[in-house]
Amino acid sequence: MIFTNKRLFALGTLCLTFLSQSASAQDVTAELPPEVRSLLQREMVQIDAAMKSIHGAIVRGDHDVVEKQGKAIHDSFILQQSITPEGRKALKNAVPEGFLQLDQGFHALAAQLSDSGGRKDTAAQLKIFGQLTQACVTCHSHYVYERFGGLDTQ
């Protein structure tokens, strides 16, 4: 259902790509309405900032910050929050199922990170922080390869 349009669209894009002899693929968000795309970008910038402050907090043993910022990443779940129903539909239509699954897994990890802050468990924080970073790279290398061309597919 959702994917029928997308498939057709992808086929069109593929033909155009062939016609223009261009080998470069588009990022998954390239076709989103501009306001939905900019919301997603805003969320990413916030997540980026939260990850940096979590990193500093882990190495300082500042467990409260790990707990709060982990929760902030989890709560930023764009598909459930800041986005309008139409925007959500546009986003779901534009991205493949694998992207949505990665997004869900990513937010689940953020919740685990927050919990490990609450437990003052530095070893768990280190492990989950690494898994979260892996999740950033996995999603970017699969779905944002045009913008982030420096990433190999992980």
Ligand code: HEC
């Ligand atoms: C489920 C997929 C997914 C995950 C997971 C993900 N990102 Fe992103 N990220 C994107 C997409 C898609 C874009 C490109 C948005 C655009 O330009 O249309 C992006 C863009 C960004 C940007 C650029 C924002 C801008 O436009 O200025 C930053 C920074 C970023 N991500 C950081 C992160 C960090 C840090 C993580 C992990 C903690 C992460 N992302 C995890 C999908 C993801």
